[in-house]
Amino acid sequence: MAICPEGHDSTAADYCSVCGELMGAAPAPVHEACPNCGAPVTGRFCEACGCDIRLGVAPTMVAPAPPGTQSAQFPEPVVAPEPVVPQQIWVATVWADRQLFDRTVARKGPDAERVEFPVFYQERRIALHGKDFLIGKRSVSQGVRPEIDLGLAPVDIGVSRVHARLHIEGIEASVTDLGSTNGTSINGSDDLIPAQTPVPLRSGDRIHVGGWTTITLTTELG
Template sequence: MERAVLLCPVCAEPRSGRRCPRCGHDLLPRQRTGPSSPGDDAGGVPLRAGWVAIAQADPDYYEKATTTGDLEAPRVPFPRAWPARYFALNGERAWIGRRGRSRTHRPEIDLGGWPADPGVARLHALLLAVPTGGWVLMDPGSASGTTVNDDPTPVPVDALVPLAAGDRIHLGAWTTIVLQRSGADW
């Protein structure tokens, strides 16, 4: 599948990482604390209402990890019950991870809770909104890595991977997140 080329919003240079090679603009947006102008609910960025991230325990992903030796099945058993979780994607970004003990880090896609996937880091990966209305994935350096669809190669640290509806993000020992547009068959 051919992916769209991402352009720097400042200088329009093609980019493949977190920072623009030409002007140094950082794609990772600063956290906004409120609207930037009256009537502006998203702090200047259109809400991405219409996208949903569906997190689920994936037996096929787990099986591949145990078969290749990336995971020791007896030490990390597959959960018997792990209901799918639905997360609406809004705003500029969505952290994927699990809440820390201090409760100060609250990822928008919180994969904590019982049973917790032991391979998911507190701040494991990041979804960033792009001006065209889609999303890109970035792994800031998680220990167990992140893969997309059927590619076994982990996403390089700070690389930006464009995503489309139906793409599968694999992380941890058994977690798969599927991106869907609202109203699509879940």
């Protein structure tokens, strides 16, 4: 029985009956690793990728990867992006409050005889980014630029130019009346809050200024 260059016992004399190697061919070169994929080899054909060690041909050649990187055969793992955590923001919603107007007229407060409830008032939502927000009416000549400007038509004449200040500190909020003519009240009360004194607020609280203007303060995920 003949022995092929790969060391198999062959029953044929021309080609090895075990691996098909040409009988009498030169022995296959010895490789410690496959030149294509780098896997350890002991024979002519790599058991990992099928590369012909003698000819250096594989079914799919894998290009060597640069140092410090992985080859295309073993791609880098996909890393999921960090989840976006929604942030809590405060929102001031300005609207025309009919009940406030009726209470103002009933108690005959300052300017009650001159205040008129608007036929139409577009509700406004103001996202509060920051800490301090002036409530009042804009005046270029006086240098008054309130963040919550109530000087847009239709105008509530009961609101002072510098009426109140809203303060936001994380999840806490407060409102301070700045000595306005008609004062500031909260949550449907006819009792005015003391001037120059911060009053704590919670999400959902209503701030009443002027003859019919209410500002609802809420927290939302933005």
